Amino acid sequence: MIETESRAVAGAPARLDARLDTLDLLEAEGIHIIREVVAEFERPVLLFSGGKDSVVVLHLAAKAFRPGRVPFPVLHVDTGHNFPEVIAFRDETVARLGIRLEVASVQDYVDDGRLQERADGTRNPLQTLPLLDAIAAGRHDAVFGGARRDEDKARAKERIISLRDEFGQWDPRNQRPELWSLYNGRHTPGQHVRAFPISNWTELDVWRYIEREGIELPPLYYAHEREVFRRDGMWRAVGEVSQPAPHEPVERRVVRYRTVGDMSCTGAVESDASDVAAVVREVARTTVTERGATRADDRLSEAAMEDRKKDGYF
């Protein structure tokens, strides 16, 4: 290590004993962002999937307004292909915090023909239309999401407060500069903003925070035995909407999920990490990104996420 200035240097401020660590600082920033949005917008909503990132945002919101309750509802875009454990977790969580749940159902859109089922069976790309309709129906002018910049190259360029036009589109070439911690959320009628309080967190930060705060997650984030089959280099759960082809033998394996999206495109990884401490250790030494390991939809092309974001996806 090299020497840095100390109090002995005239005029130079001395270094404090480091009392605030990375998680303290990220938590303070996240709460600040959530409070700014609640103060400046009429009808915010949190996009809540039951996944770990949106669970962390909801936890921050509960802390931000304590002893008051979370002053906005949550919105779940239900693909109809969700893991049942995650739906149960979602319902328990909103009941515990006393908040309202809005649901946008992809199944309804497929049933009445507004959306067409894709040949590959995945429903993640189908979420955008029900999401935009739900935002319009709820007259939401701000939508919180749990997206993080370390997830993807397109997300790395996203602002913390990001303006969307009336079609929900993201224009990456024309973003507002974000200066100091002064967020500019002004918008015209029809526009809304997406707000990302944990933009600056990494996957490991999220897990360490879950461990530190004792945050409950859906059980499938931890190692469990399950019937799976191999597809596209990932372990897929056997379920109603996720059936193996004849050449895909079913096995019982100990697996866990790193993301919990649509059952038809989210894969499990082999893991014996059965509690949060073990997951933190596993993530700390991992060699593949969470989206690369478990999301078939992001493998479609190098710009897969960019294209979906421009269309209004999260």
Added chain:
Amino acid sequence: MGTLFRFATAGSVDDGKSTLVGRLLHDSKAILADQLEQVARTSAERGFGQGTGFDFALLTDGLRAEREQGITIDVAYRYFSTGTRSFILADCPGHVQYTRNMVTGATTADAVVVLIDGRNGVLEQTRRHLAVVALLRVPHVIIAVNKIDLLGYDEAAYARVDDEVRRVAAELGLGEVHVLPVSALEGDNVVERSANTPWYDGPALLELLEALPAHDELETEYDEFRLPVQLVIRPQGGLAPDLADDPATAEAYRDYRGFAGRVSSGRVRVGDRVSVHPSGIETTVAAIDVAGEPADEAVAPQSVTLRLADEVDAARGAVIGGAGSLPAARREIDAELFQLDARPLAAGSRVLVKHGTQVVQALVSEVTSRRDLDTLSHEPATVLEVNDIGRATLRLAADLPLEPYEANRSAGSFLVIHPADGATLAAGITHA
């Protein structure tokens, strides 16, 4: 758990900035196998082959247009950590028309790394970046003299650039700057000290980034306490369900009134005397919650809720500060503006000013000068065009507790916003 350090990278086109960032991420093992595989595949497709066979810039150029044009068009944020620190890196593009992104990166940075091509020395764009860094008072400035391999690792050649850089830094009023020779392509002095530059006895870039104190690690004893109020928490009827279940607890929170915000500077303890802008009332801190949990004290930049001993009329936009320490509120700002929007700003422009948690209407009463970015000297001007930095006076529709930027970064900075479409027109800092 380590500390957090934010830094921005800047440089002219073709100085190899994306390569440096890719190298830093790769050599600090922040790049995972699937990302590497994707880059290797694309590198091969493009016929990138000599030497490493690996185009590090592909790791950071995120958008399709950037990959197609081989340029970077927006700030990209990158994350990596070492044993002692987590880093947030704002990778800022170097094109003239995107100077606003340099400002974006610099306002939140603990350090700025300015990359220059050792063969070219200090170019106009580098000077402009250093000028922005100087005016925004970024705590640490690092100048990486890149492509030292193409200078044949020659000490005399490096010394000439080092001299020039230090002379320019001094002219721009930058204090201490750290200058070092690197090769982003070959990895010299990026993560580890290089055997190719035995004449350089300073730290490698990553060593430096691990050692420099972050803004929030610096002594705050002499900074005055400031809390811009974001909102007031009054939970009657909307108490968190776990508190509402018990009637005695619910009763205890009946008259709760908490001022929520993020400590922007200094420190506050229970029992401290404080003043409140704009009412001017003095009272005592009765209780502090940090992130929802009771605490005896709080420091910047924690998110807190304060309860005050006396009934105080305060809402969003109020500022709580140490008793008697708040500045006289002002109706006029003499400011330095960084013009970020293509629409020029001139006397008579009606705008909004966002300062802390308050937004007020404002009128540009005069533009007095713009900076010559080669020397930072002022020349007479009446209009600020995009990428200009200049002086202006703004009249405000309401009082703002502005402080000199030199004394307090957050209390001395503001946004200039278009009143109709909401665009951020300029970044502003106040003058002493």
